[in-house]
């Protein structure tokens with residue numbers, strides 16, 4: 425039983441092929457720069473050699489075709505024919521209130537994802553392109569969609585409503601949805617398993633910090649609050665996204681700089697965050713390297729990033745009246761010892777004590793980085809959104 429997992433972005437597409445009998449990854453890869461000249465496909469068969477090709481990939485349909493060709497390639501492939509793929513699972517960022525769990529794709533599901541374009545203009549259109557590209561290349565294969573928002577559907581009204589006229593919620597569904605739910609779900613459960621304690625008895629703060637980042641307060645095993653909002657722009661400072669700001673800044677800047685709605689959205693999503701403050705990079709590796717060399721702008725970007733993150737941790741301690749476990753995950757959370765160190769350095773009032781040696785260890789497994797006498801367990805748990813998508817897909821096609 426083989427399941428192909430796809431995470432389609434506007435100009436990229438990441439994939440993983442699973443053998444569901446033992447949940448092993450047979451191959452993974454990504455296509456970048458779709459629709460631009462010299463698109464790149466990186467294909468990594470498990471245990472084999474990474475293989476890169478540069479060619480013109482005009483759209484997602486051709487991207488999927490290239491992925492299927494790589495998966496069945498005589499030299500680099502991992503199966504004889506695409507007929508061996510039993511189902512395809514897609515990450516979909518915005519499911520709003522329409523989808524509380526994963527579903528099989530049909531005409532109505534696609535229509536609903538389309539209806540939600542306005543609530544995730546950067547993400548949902550790309551997901552539909554991915555779904556339809558699979559339809560064109562493999563018309564008989566069942567597809568499943570797994571939503572970033574589903575895990576957060578348990579939030580209470582007081583956490584998901586904004587204090588604006590209620591008619592905007594009734595008419596336009598303006599509310600907090602939250603994202604990265606698949607990851608927050610996976611790492612909170614994995615943390616409880618690692619600690620050998622029931623998740624239902626724990627207050628957990630999960631910090632998913634990658635290119636995009638969000639924090640979630642997980643109490644009694646469910647999401648009770650999360651830092652991203654109606655779109656993935658709210659909350660933390662991210663690679664190129666501003667996160668929280670005074671909403672009055674938006675009309676003020678639009679007026680002063682004569683910006684359109686599209687332009688101001690683009691500025692806040694693509695030209696803000698670490699990139700804007702450092703003036704040089706959105707990548708935490710480059711920020712910390714430049715900081716080590718004394719670059720003032722990168723140092724400020726790092727300090728602002730860490731400060732916002734720490735304030736959110738504090739607010740979720742307040743939201744849950746305590747915290748038992750803090751989990752770091754995703755690109756920065758799993759790899760940046762200095763981010764974890766600086767955040768925890770200022771959480772001593774909670775009784776957080778980090779073990780500097782454990783914090784430095786690099787590993788692909790869940791691990792504790794706090795000392796035995798720390799009042800809060802601090803863990804690093806590598807996320808695995810693709811595995812959750814593969815499992816949901818497998819479960820739904822069995823029904």
Ligand SMILES: Nc1ncnc2c1ncn2[C@@H]1O[C@H](COP(=O)(O)OP(=O)(O)O)[C@@H](O)[C@H]1O
Nearest residue numbers: 633634635636706707708709754755756759760
């Ligand atoms: N060793 C590292 N040290 C610091 N940051 C890292 C390291 N490795 C990766 N990152 C950060 O992780 C980010 C990507 O995280 P990831 O979770 O893969 O993001 P996304 O899924 O949103 O593309 C990069 O932008 C980079 O800043």
Ligand SMILES: CC(=O)OP(=O)(O)O
Nearest residue numbers: 517603604635636656
């Ligand atoms: C929802 C979101 O922000 O996703 P990503 O971190 O993959 O950009």
Ligand SMILES: [Mg+2]
Nearest residue numbers: 634635636754
């Ligand atoms: Mg991600």
